[in-house]
Amino acid sequence: MSIETRAFTPFQDQKPGTSGLRKRTSEFRRPHYLESFVQAVFLADPPPPGATLVVGGDGRFFSPEAAEITARIALANGYARVVIGQDALFSTPAVSEAIRRLGAWGGVILSASHNAGGPDGDFGVKYNTRTGGPAPQAMGDRIHEITQSLDRYSLVEGLPLDLSRLGARALGSGGVEIVDPVGPYLDLLETLFDFDAIRGLFQGGFRFAFDAMNAVTGPYAVELFERRLGAPAGTVLRGEPLPDFGGEPPDPHLDHLHHLTTRMWSSHPLDLAAASDGDGDRNMILAPGRMVSPGDSLAVIAANADCLPAFADRLPITAARSMPTSRALDRVSQANGTPRVETPTGWKWFATLLEAGRIQLCGEESFGTGSDHVREKDGLWAVLCWLNILAARRQSAEALLKAHWETFGRDHYQRLDVDGLDPAQAEAMITALAATDAETLRARDPSVESVTVLDYVDPVSGDRMADAGVRISLSDDARITYRLSGTGSSGAALRVYIERYAPPGRALHADPVQLLAPLAATALTLVDLARFTGRTGPTSIS
Structure with a gap:
């Protein structure tokens, strides 16, 4: 197997946005386009000898091909090992967990989050550093600068990779390992919550549904809710990841959640419902007849952090919100005597604060919530927070919200x-x-x-x-x-x-x-x- 170098004309439109580079899928499939951006990433953050890279995404159209291309370029640029989620699937928070657990140098996430998928949809590439968090602003600027003049990339040639088969194989002077993207991440979540209390909630007849929107959280949610926590079969809706997400954007927005809204606004609603987006980092919480705003959800979690084992021995926690997020969190922080922390939109701004230990909880206006267990927002983690709090408080979701507003406004x-x-x-x-x-x-x-x-x-x-x-x-x-x-x-x-x-x-x-x-x-x-x-x-x- 040899390393091949291919030349091309530099691209001038590869400036990363809030969450990496997002374009139409057809743009990424143009000759050399994906390769150019990935090569620029590895030049902007060159790996040390023996480094590991984690690769995966939300399963949208073109993901398997992009994962293999990324692996081949990584091995040609000094990586010794590339870890890919089975079938190129890996939720964004699970990538962050894997980077941290494996001591990887970084990770490439193939996702356009909540944007539509399929041949006529969108595609995206985001780079996460060795902290497990998104590349900081300066690195994003450096990547863009490199793309302006980059005119060649290198990749390892060889036989096609079988991304469906678990295990390791040699490729070039390094190797590729196909891994289970679900189990280790859920093992981490199990250390952060009282799973016995949540199981008791379901055993007591608590009615809950989770809409995976035919995106990456489907396999995670089935294993988590229906197998590990004992929720009834069928609790997870649209649980099979599809390349086009079933023809709808994987966006946790009321317009795309007819399966849930019909039930939650009915005369006999579920006790709680939730959904996540394409790559598993966003969440939406629904109480009977009500969508919980992102700011309220974050504030409720902060106000009830004593119910969550992950926070129990380090109260009061310091939480942060993005600038456009409502000030509901500020009321809780003031009551707890903790600092008011505000950042721009974009999880990279939270990631540095989390890594430095300055905050333990954070959330943004577009249904992103997370904590210092990883360096990404985490949809399933947020849903577990709500389930754990309801189990501990022995209240309905509606009663919990009303009590919160009566206390904080x-x-x-x-x-x-x-x-x-x-x-x-x-x-x-x-x-x-x-x-x-x-x-x-x-x-x-x-x-x-x-x-x-x-x-x-x-x-x-x-x-x-x-x-x-x-x-x-x-x-x-x-x-x-x-x-x-x-x-x-x-x-x-x-x-x-x-x-x-x-x-x-x-x-x-x-x-x-x-x-x-x-x-x-x-x-x-x-x-x-x-x-x-x-x-x-x-x-x-x-």
């Missing part, structure tokens, strides 16, 4: 998405908003109090995120946060996050949609959406 919260925008128009819109002072905006809405352009410097790495978003504070303890998303594969997406706080005893159980409707209209007026983009409303609301 409620941050009514909503996200408005405007997708498929022209990038230049979107940038001009946000730039104009950032340059507008509060006095000028008060001409459009007199409740405006301040305008802040969000800027962040990582206290551990020193990496900076300038212009991370624009926040407008309004009277009556309301705020609006605007940012352009970096997780799409084409066009630009405007994310608008609106929230209004209700203190204990005031509007705690109001319908957020009705309560926030005036604020939603204000948000679109202040950003001047119609003038810059021609749009008059959001694409979706969650």
Whole structure:
């Protein structure tokens, strides 16, 4: 077996976004495109002798081919061993666990998260470092810089790999090992929760369902809920990973969870329901007749950390949230006497704080929640938190939420998405908003109090995120946060996050949609959406 070097014309469009590089699948299948980015990753973070790389993803179309290409380039660039999840499957939190357990130099995750899959869908590549967390900002910039002039890559030739068969085989001067991606990760989760208490919950007739959305968490969830925890067969819905996710985006959004919403809004709902996304790092929690907002879910976990064995001997824990996430966590942190920690969107900003021991729990606005057990957000971990807390408190999900709001108040919260925008128009819109002072905006809405352009410097790495978003504070303890998303594969997406706080005893159980409707209209007026983009409303609301 020999190493072959192939030449190509450098690509100019390989700048990583919030979570790696995401493009249409057809783009990644162009000659040399995937290879260029992967080669740049290994040049940006060259492995030491004897290094191990972990590879896997969410099982979307093109994953097996991409996993083999990645392994061959890794072995040609100094890696001694490449560990690949069976059938190229590996959830994002499980990759983080494997990197840390194996002492690997890094990991390549083949996923576009919640984006649609299939030949006409999206594909993505993300690099995680030896901490198990996403590559920091500086490394992402370095990868992009390399791609601008990179004109050749090297790979090991040889017979095709059988990714379905467990075991190791030699390839070039190193080797490839196909491993079980599920068991070791679930073994870790079992050390963090009271599985006996959760089993007792199911034995007592607790009615629960988990929608894996035909994505990577299916095999994990069946083994976890139905086998290890004893939930009834059929608890896991859409549990078979499919290359196109069954024709729907693997996005834990109410619009894509008809299996759950029908049951949770029925006259006889389940006690709890949950879902995860394509690569297993996001989650959605549903109580009867109610979606739990990401900020509320994070705050409830923080407020009930004493119920979770992983945190029991190190209370009070310090938790962090991303800037657009609601301030529900801030109320809990203030009550616990712990610091208020806020980061930009993107798990890499949490990862450095987790690695330095500055936080133990964190969450973001797009249904990502996690802790210091790995360096990624973790959908199944978040669901287990809820199950463990309900088992310990002996309360229903609805009673738990109401008790939380009666103690801390409620941050009514909503996200408005405007997708498929022209990038230049979107940038001009946000730039104009950032340059507008509060006095000028008060001409459009007199409740405006301040305008802040969000800027962040990582206290551990020193990496900076300038212009991370624009926040407008309004009277009556309301705020609006605007940012352009970096997780799409084409066009630009405007994310608008609106929230209004209700203190204990005031509007705690109001319908957020009705309560926030005036604020939603204000948000679109202040950003001047119609003038810059021609749009008059959001694409979706969650």
